[in-house]
Amino acid sequence: MNAPGGPAPSLDVRGLAYAYPDGHQALFGVDLTVARGERVALLGPNGAGKTTLVLHLNGILAGGAGAVSVAGRPVVREHLPEIRRLVGIVFQDPDDQLFMPTVQEDVAFGPAAMGLRGDELSARVAAALRQVGMAEYADRPPHHLSFGQRRRVAVATVLAMRPEILVLDEPSSNLDPAARRELAQILRSLDITVLMVTHDLPYALELCPRSVILSEGVIVADGATGDLLADEELLRRHRLELPFGFAPRATPPGLLDRPDTT
Amino acid sequence: MGAGHAHRLYTHRSSPAHALPPHCKLAAVLCFVLVVVSTPREAVWAFGAYALLLAAVTAVARLPAVPLLRRLLIEAPFVAFALLMPFVVPGERITVLGAGLSVPGLWGAWNILAKATLGTAASVLLAATTEPRDLLLGLQRLGLPQPLTQIASFMVRYGDVVADELRRMSIARRSRGFAARGPRQWGVLAKTAGAVFIRSYERGERVHLAMVSRGYTGELPVIRELRATRAQWARAAALPAAALPVCLLGRLL
Incomplete structure (x- = not known):
C-alpha cells in the first residue's frame, strides 16, 4: 500500500487481535490501511468489534497481537501523547465528549493539553469552531445546544488538535435529516483523512468512496462503497441492511461528490 | 432535583458587584463569614448591622430582594434543628406562652439562626453575581487543589x-x-x-x-487567567472591612 517514497499511510493496522480481560475475544487479526486523504467507512453490525478497533487506534486499548501505526509512527507507549494528537476520535455521545463547562473551553482542552497557550490557543479554537460553523456558540454551555450542534462541536474538539486522521464513531446517530446533511457538508469540506465507523449504509455511500466490513473481529470485505452495498448476499451474511426502498446503484457516486450548493 | 439550578442561581446584571473578579468576591465572602461567626451572640445589634451591609450589597448588585430571600429557604433544615434547641438543651428555664424553654437553648438557637442566615445570604449573593464557571476559576486561582x-x-x-x-x-x-x-x-x-x-x-x-x-494527563488546562487590580481587591474588601469594626465593637461592648 505504501508507495516507495510516498507519504506513510494515515493509518496502518496489521494483524490486530485482541481479547478483553474477561476472555471475550473481539478482534481476530484485522488488517486495514487508510491512505492519506482517503475517506473510508468501517461498516459492521453491533458487536462486530468496531469500537474495540477504534480504541486501539490511539492506544487506549493495547496488549493484544499485531501492530497499529499512524502516519508512520507506531502506536506504542512512548509515542502516546503524539498519537493522541494525530488520531482525533469523535465519540458517539457528544455529552461524553464535551465535558468542559463551555464550548470554547472544551475545544481548547486538546490543544491546551498539547501545551498551546494564549493567542495561539484562541486562534486554534476559533478556527476549529469556524470549520464546523459553530463560532458564535463559543461561550455557551454544551447543555444548551441541540444534539446536532453538540455533535459538530465534538468534531471541532478534535479538529483543534490538527489530527492526521479523524475517526468518527456513528456520526449520524440521533441526528435529524437536516443535522445529518449539515454534518455531511462539514465532513466533506475538511481536507483530512476520515475513518467513519457506522452501520448507516446510505451515509457511508454519501461520504466515503471506500468501505470495509468488519464482522466477528475480522475484515471480511474491502472495496468501493457502491459495490459493497450492491452485494445483497454479502450484506445479509454480516447483518447489514439497507433502509427500505434504498437502491445504492440509483445514486452514482459522482453525483455525491458535487460541491454543495446550499 | 431541580434541573439547571446552577445556572438559575445566577442573575444576569451589569453591576459593580458582577464585574469584580471571582476570586476577589470569594475571598471577600469568606472573610465576611469569618467576621460574622466570631461575633459574640449577645451583640444582637451587630447582626442587624451585618444584614444591612448585605442589603447594601444587594442594592449595589441591582438584585431583586424577594427572589434572594426565597433562596434563603435552603437553610430550612438547619432552622428546624435550631428550633429544637430551646426544648432540648438543659439549663435555666423560662416560661413563654405556657411552654418551658431553656435560656441557653434560646441563645444557641439565635446564634445558629443569625449566623447561618447571614452566611447563607452572603453565599446567595455570591452565586447571584458570579457564574458557576467563574466561581470554579476563582477557587482554582485561590489555590483549591x-x-x-x-x-x-x-x-x-x-x-x-x-x-x-x-x-x-x-x-x-x-x-x-x-x-x-x-x-x-x-x-x-x-x-x-x-x-x-x-x-x-x-x-x-x-x-x-x-x-x-485528547491528551488528559490529570490536569484541566487553565485557559482564562484571572487577574485582579488593586482597586478591584479594595472594592471586594469593602464588605468584610465594614463588618470588622462591627464585630470588634460587639466584642468590646
Whole structure:
C-alpha cells in the first residue's frame, strides 16, 4: 500500500487481535490501511468489534497481537501523547465528549493539553469552531445546544488538535435529516483523512468512496462503497441492511461528490 | 432535583458587584463569614448591622430582594434543628406562652439562626453575581487543589445531564401508571436512584476515555487567567472591612 517514497499511510493496522480481560475475544487479526486523504467507512453490525478497533487506534486499548501505526509512527507507549494528537476520535455521545463547562473551553482542552497557550490557543479554537460553523456558540454551555450542534462541536474538539486522521464513531446517530446533511457538508469540506465507523449504509455511500466490513473481529470485505452495498448476499451474511426502498446503484457516486450548493 | 439550578442561581446584571473578579468576591465572602461567626451572640445589634451591609450589597448588585430571600429557604433544615434547641438543651428555664424553654437553648438557637442566615445570604449573593464557571476559576486561582475543582467542574457540566435523565425516567415511570403516593413506593424510587448512579458511573468511564483520547494527563488546562487590580481587591474588601469594626465593637461592648 505504501508507495516507495510516498507519504506513510494515515493509518496502518496489521494483524490486530485482541481479547478483553474477561476472555471475550473481539478482534481476530484485522488488517486495514487508510491512505492519506482517503475517506473510508468501517461498516459492521453491533458487536462486530468496531469500537474495540477504534480504541486501539490511539492506544487506549493495547496488549493484544499485531501492530497499529499512524502516519508512520507506531502506536506504542512512548509515542502516546503524539498519537493522541494525530488520531482525533469523535465519540458517539457528544455529552461524553464535551465535558468542559463551555464550548470554547472544551475545544481548547486538546490543544491546551498539547501545551498551546494564549493567542495561539484562541486562534486554534476559533478556527476549529469556524470549520464546523459553530463560532458564535463559543461561550455557551454544551447543555444548551441541540444534539446536532453538540455533535459538530465534538468534531471541532478534535479538529483543534490538527489530527492526521479523524475517526468518527456513528456520526449520524440521533441526528435529524437536516443535522445529518449539515454534518455531511462539514465532513466533506475538511481536507483530512476520515475513518467513519457506522452501520448507516446510505451515509457511508454519501461520504466515503471506500468501505470495509468488519464482522466477528475480522475484515471480511474491502472495496468501493457502491459495490459493497450492491452485494445483497454479502450484506445479509454480516447483518447489514439497507433502509427500505434504498437502491445504492440509483445514486452514482459522482453525483455525491458535487460541491454543495446550499 | 431541580434541573439547571446552577445556572438559575445566577442573575444576569451589569453591576459593580458582577464585574469584580471571582476570586476577589470569594475571598471577600469568606472573610465576611469569618467576621460574622466570631461575633459574640449577645451583640444582637451587630447582626442587624451585618444584614444591612448585605442589603447594601444587594442594592449595589441591582438584585431583586424577594427572589434572594426565597433562596434563603435552603437553610430550612438547619432552622428546624435550631428550633429544637430551646426544648432540648438543659439549663435555666423560662416560661413563654405556657411552654418551658431553656435560656441557653434560646441563645444557641439565635446564634445558629443569625449566623447561618447571614452566611447563607452572603453565599446567595455570591452565586447571584458570579457564574458557576467563574466561581470554579476563582477557587482554582485561590489555590483549591485541582482534583476538587475538577470534580466541581464536572458537577456543573453534568448536573443538567443527570437531571434530564432523571426526568425521562420519571416520565417513563408515570407513563406506566406509577405514582409515588407513600412509603410503599419508596422502593421504586430507590431503584431509580440506583439506576441513575450506575448510568452516571458508566458515563464517567466514557467521559474519562474521551478525555484521555485528547491528551488528559490529570490536569484541566487553565485557559482564562484571572487577574485582579488593586482597586478591584479594595472594592471586594469593602464588605468584610465594614463588618470588622462591627464585630470588634460587639466584642468590646
